Amino acid sequence: MKKSLVACMIAAGLALPALAQQQITVVNFGGANANAQKKAYYEPYEKTGTKVIPVEYNGEQAKIKAMVETKKVTWDVVEVESPDALRGCDEGLFEKLDYSKIGNKADFLPAAVTDCGVGVFVWSTVMAYNGDKLKTAPTTWADFWDTKKIPGKRGMRKGARYNLEFALMADGVKPADVYKVLATKDGADRTFKKLTELKPHIQWWEAGAQPPQFLVAGDVVLSTVYNGRIDAANREGRNLKIFWPGGIYDLDYWVIPKGAPNKEASLKFIQYAMQADAQAVYARNIAYGPTNTKALAKLDKKVLDDLPTSQANAKEALQFNVGFWTDQGEALEKRFATWATQ
Amino acid sequence: MRTAAIALESADAPPHQLRRALARAGARRKWRAFALTVPLLVFLLLTLLVPIVALLQRAVENPEVANALPRTVRALDGWNRQQAPAPGAYAALTADLGALPDSADAGALARRLNTEIAGARSLVMGVYRALPIAGTPDEIKGRMLEIDPRWGEAPYWQAIAKNGSRWTQDYLLASVDLRRDAAGQVERMPPDQRAFTRILLRTFQISAVVTVFCLLLAYPLAWWLSTLPARQANILMILVLVPFWTSILVRIAAWIVLLQTEGLVNRGLMGLGLVEQPLALLFNRTGVVISMVHILLPFMILPLYSVMKSVPPSYLRAAVSLGSTPLAAFFRVYVPQTYPGIGAGALLVFILALGYYVTPALLGGADDQMLSYYIARYTNVEINWGMACALGTLLLIATLVLYGLYRRIGRAELSLG
Numbered sequence: 001m002k003k004s005l006v007a008c009m010i011a012a013g014l015a016l017p018a019l020a021q022q023q024i025t026v027v028n029f030g031g032a033n034a035n036a037q038k039k040a041y042y043e044p045y046e047k048t049g050t051k052v053i054p055v056e057y058n059g060e061q062a063k064i065k066a067m068v069e070t071k072k073v074t075w076d077v078v079e080v081e082s083p084d085a086l087r088g089c090d091e092g093l094f095e096k097l098d099y100s101k102i103g104n105k106a107d108f109l110p111a112a113v114t115d116c117g118v119g120v121f122v123w124s125t126v127m128a129y130n131g132d133k134l135k136t137a138p139t140t141w142a143d144f145w146d147t148k149k150i151p152g153k154r155g156m157r158k159g160a161r162y163n164l165e166f167a168l169m170a171d172g173v174k175p176a177d178v179y180k181v182l183a184t185k186d187g188a189d190r191t192f193k194k195l196t197e198l199k200p201h202i203q204w205w206e207a208g209a210q211p212p213q214f215l216v217a218g219d220v221v222l223s224t225v226y227n228g229r230i231d232a233a234n235r236e237g238r239n240l241k242i243f244w245p246g247g248i249y250d251l252d253y254w255v256i257p258k259g260a261p262n263k264e265a266s267l268k269f270i271q272y273a274m275q276a277d278a279q280a281v282y283a284r285n286i287a288y289g290p291t292n293t294k295a296l297a298k299l300d301k302k303v304l305d306d307l308p309t310s311q312a313n314a315k316e317a318l319q320f321n322v323g324f325w326t327d328q329g330e331a332l333e334k335r336f337a338t339w340a341t342q
Numbered sequence: 343m344r345t346a347a348i349a350l351e352s353a354d355a356p357p358h359q360l361r362r363a364l365a366r367a368g369a370r371r372k373w374r375a376f377a378l379t380v381p382l383l384v385f386l387l388l389t390l391l392v393p394i395v396a397l398l399q400r401a402v403e404n405p406e407v408a409n410a411l412p413r414t415v416r417a418l419d420g421w422n423r424q425q426a427p428a429p430g431a432y433a434a435l436t437a438d439l440g441a442l443p444d445s446a447d448a449g450a451l452a453r454r455l456n457t458e459i460a461g462a463r464s465l466v467m468g469v470y471r472a473l474p475i476a477g478t479p480d481e482i483k484g485r486m487l488e489i490d491p492r493w494g495e496a497p498y499w500q501a502i503a504k505n506g507s508r509w510t511q512d513y514l515l516a517s518v519d520l521r522r523d524a525a526g527q528v529e530r531m532p533p534d535q536r537a538f539t540r541i542l543l544r545t546f547q548i549s550a551v552v553t554v555f556c557l558l559l560a561y562p563l564a565w566w567l568s569t570l571p572a573r574q575a576n577i578l579m580i581l582v583l584v585p586f587w588t589s590i591l592v593r594i595a596a597w598i599v600l601l602q603t604e605g606l607v608n609r610g611l612m613g614l615g616l617v618e619q620p621l622a623l624l625f626n627r628t629g630v631v632i633s634m635v636h637i638l639l640p641f642m643i644l645p646l647y648s649v650m651k652s653v654p655p656s657y658l659r660a661a662v663s664l665g666s667t668p669l670a671a672f673f674r675v676y677v678p679q680t681y682p683g684i685g686a687g688a689l690l691v692f693i694l695a696l697g698y699y700v701t702p703a704l705l706g707g708a709d710d711q712m713l714s715y716y717i718a719r720y721t722n723v724e725i726n727w728g729m730a731c732a733l734g735t736l737l738l739i740a741t742l743v744l745y746g747l748y749r750r751i752g753r754a755e756l757s758l759g
Contacts, residue, residue: 060722087725090467091453092446158708192534203625204707219603219624323464330724331460331535337716338537340708341544 023051024076024262024269029252030056031209032232032286040282041273048272050265061088064257068093073259076266080117082322083329085253089116094255101267103274103292109251109309111319112291117253118270121282122289124308124317125162126247128225130215131239141170141246144222145194147201155211155223158204160336161325162224162248165318167194169246175318183324188332192339215240231287231306242306244313250320251291283307394738400731404510406454407502410447411438415506423503423524426494429479432486435502436475445470457726458501458512465492500524513732538716538733542740545712548630548702549695555635556642556691557684564646564683569655579647586640594704597633598624629705637701638694642687649683689748696741713737 026042028034034054042052055075057063061084067073080088088094094116099105105113112119127144129137136150143150144166156163168178168187171194181187203220205211211225212233227247230240254273256266272278279290280298289309290296296304304310308317325332408415417434421427442448448470455462468490469475475485486493504522505512515521515528519536523529530536563582567575585593600606601623608620623629653676661671699714713733720730 058722061725062722062727065725087449087453087463089449090445090463091449091725092444158711202707205625206703217602217604327456327461327464330457330726333719333724334537335534336708337541337711338534340711341537341540 021049021051022262022265023053024265025053025055025074026269027055027057027075027078029059029079031229033228033288036282036285036288039285040278041269044278044281045269045272050269052269059084061093064088064093068258071259073257073261075257076260076262077254077256077269079120079252080255081252082117082250082320083326085114085117085255086322087326088255089114093258095258095260095263097256097270098267102271107276107292107294108274109291109293111251112253114253117255118274119251119291120254120273121279121291122249122251122307122309124227124244124247124249124313125157125224126227126230126308127166127222127243128211128215128227128230128240129222129243130218131241133218134221137241138222138243141166142172145170145198147198150221152201152221153203153219154198154201155205155214155220155225156202157224158206160332161329163195163336164188164191164332165248166224166246167191167198169318170194175246175316178318179321179324183328188335192335195339212238212240227306227308228286228288244308245316247308247313247317248320249289249308249314249317250322397731397734397738400727401513401735402509402511403728404454404505404512405508406451407505408508410442410451411435411502411506413438414502418499418503418506421499421503423500424496426496427499429483431499432483432493433479436469436473436482436486439466439470440473442470453725454505455498455501457724457729458505459497461492462498462501465490465498469493496524510728513728514735516729517732517736538713538736541711541713541716542736544709545696545714545737546740546744548627548634548698548710548712549692551631552634552638552695553642553688553692555631556639557688559635560639560642560646560687561680561684564643564650567643567647568650568653582640582643585636590637590700593637594633594701597629597636597705601629601632624705625707627706627710630702630710633701633705634695634698638691641690641694645687645690646680646683649680649686653679685748689745693741693745696737 026037028037034056038054042054046052057078059081061080064075064078067075085094089096096115097118099113099118102118109119109122127138127141134150138144138150144154156166164182165178168181168191169175171190173181182191203214205214205223208226208229211220211223212229214220215223215225216233216238227242230242233240254270256263260266273282274292276290276292276294276298279292279295282288283290283295283299284303287303287306287308289307296309299307305312308314411434413434414431417431418427421431439448442451448467452463452466452470455466469486472485472489475482477485483493492498504524504526512522516531517538519531519539520528521531567578567582570578598605602608603620603622603624605623607623608617611617612620623632657679658671658676661675662668666674696712697714698712699718702710702712703715713736717730717733717737720726720733
């Protein structure tokens with residue numbers, strides 16, 4: 001009796017992996033974006049028979065590095081920001097992608113196609129204000145610095161990234177020249193000097209969810225903010241407005257950590273999510289631009305108006321310079337930390 | 343009968359034998375006691391000492407350049423470090439890069455050099471992607487300058503030459519705002535990169551302020567608790583402990599709700615007519631200190647309470663009956679007896695505060711961040727673990743020095759409550 005029970009258990013143990021449904025772990029940044037991904041990608045894809053387990057993280061590349069170095073990779077598809085996609089690819093943290101299994105490269109935005117990461121969506125860091133509270137809307141980035149014209153605090157992300165670009169634009173540099181100026185010693189001095197002007201009026205934010213709260217609560221009158229967060233707040237009945245010119249747009253990428261357990265299944269998932277239809281569903285759920293250019297035709301004007309990739313919004317925007325920031329980021333962030341203590 | 347016989351026997355035995363038997367029994371008991379502590383010792387070894395040693399090691403380890411560029415380092419040996427090196431160094435560099443087993447090694451090298459001089463990443467990866475580059479050393483030099491003219495600049499080569507050794511003091515130097523110049527002499531960082539000494543001072547300053555406020559708030563409360571009957575004291579103690587058991591994030595979120603511009607505190611103050619404009623209580627030093635004091639208060643109350651419970655109230659009464667004023671009796675008789683509690687509580691709060699990360703990150707501005715924020719930054723964002731470990735070492739040493747000072751000044755055995 002006992003023996004047959006043991007045999008039964010062994011048999012069950014052997015059979016389990018075969019019975020178990022295939023599953024992949026997809027890592028995202030949480031929040032409204034994760035919900036949109038769930039609706040557009042995870043849930044429809046699960047109907048094809050592969051279970052998608054969503055995991056949230058904060059972009060800590062240390063976690064991926066530790067997994068890859070100890071060869072215990074439990075994540076299959078990970079959303080990363082553009083500098084991390086580039087750097088991790090150079091340092092061998094991610095698998096090289098086989099685009100024949102993902103889709104037609106020509107359909108994707110040029111920036112979306114990289115060796116290790118495929119761009120999933122376009123997002124933008126923009127200036128925003130509360131339409132219910134602010135009487136005079138800003139018309140240039142110089143207004144962000146002009147505390148006489150628009151009195152009140154300004155919300156800015158704690159760190160050098162984006163703020164340096166905005167400071168130069170406020171100082172009169174054209175979006176196209178921003179990185180050229182920033183790369184010089186004088187340009188860097190100039191941007192920190194400009195930031196110093198605004199320093200007493202800045203309220204720093206750490207998490208993307210904070211600036212919409214600041215604006216709604218009236219803590220700040222103007223704030224830099226990720227455009228999707230404004231969209232999410234407006235879906236909850238707020239009247240927050242975006243000032244698009246000078247916005248800094250960038251892509252988030254999906255990568256497969258080196259040695260991930262389900263590489264083929266992951267590629268199939270990415271292939272599904274990169275299709276125009278799935279990307280259109282995503283853009284309807286959160287105002288981030290699709291990277292499959294064919295998705296734009298499937299969206300109506302109301303949705304397009306809020307996307308960073310729509311023609312009107314992208315006209316005077318600045319593309320985030322990944323190469324510049326992977327090179328100069330550490331030194332500039334340290335300079336920012338020094339500047340903050342002064 | 344038998345016992346008596348044995349007793350007689352041993353009484354007859356020579357005394358040195360008895361002593362030996364006793365010593366054996368004593369040693370056995372000692373070993374058994376030691377064996378009981380082994381699990382704890384192993385645990386401490388694995389969770390405390392090993393990580394600390396690994397941390398110290400990472401702070402001085404520098405394998406990237408030595409591993410990836412052995413020929414280049416040799417070729418740069420006699421270089422004057424002023425102008426661009428001889429073409430031989432260029433040839434050695436391309437040979438080294440070509441011999442790397444994996445592109446990940448080139449990435450690691452690029453990352454290491456980029457922490458030394460911003461821009462080196464794209465420089466190294468650019469030439470790595472252009473491989474193979476063949477020809478005479480002069481041709482190779484020409485080709486590399488074509489790929490990126492920055493190869494003609496000395497600072498990038500200096501970064502390679504300086505890091506040829508497997509061990510480096512650079513991370514530790516950088517953690518106190520020092521660096522080595524091209525010739526290897528230690529000098530101060532340029533003014534716009536001198537961040538960490540100020541940040542360390544700020545870390546100590548915030549911790550000290552938090553400790554003082556904790557003491558001021560906890561002392562009267564602990565005293566009151568110690569004078570109450572046990573039943574009431576227990577109920578109140580639970581009130582002290584409940585927030586202690588609540589997640590830090592929840593408590594921080596609660597403070598945001600309370601302290602924001604249109605929050606409860608500001609509206610209350612304005613309603614009472616105490617202030618005209620709402621006070622800025624959040625996303626600055628004030629918010630950080632308020633929240634940290636709240637989170638760390640139990641660590642001050644508990645040691646104080648346990649010490650105060652053991653102070654007999656009769657001493658105070660005796661002092662007063664001998665003619666002291668109540669206030670003088672309190673400060674000259676009661677307070678000195680609570681010094682061990684004050685010392686333990688203050689040290690505990692101060693050391694815990696030194697490592698705070700989440701609270702300043704969420705409630706503070708750009709100039710309210712403590713050292714651990716930058717440790718986390720170098721670990722997670724920059725992936726510069728050498729720098730993260732060096733900053734960790736700095737914090738560890740600073741804490742140990744402070745503890746040593748406390749021991750010397752306090753001249754008392756530490757009792758952590």
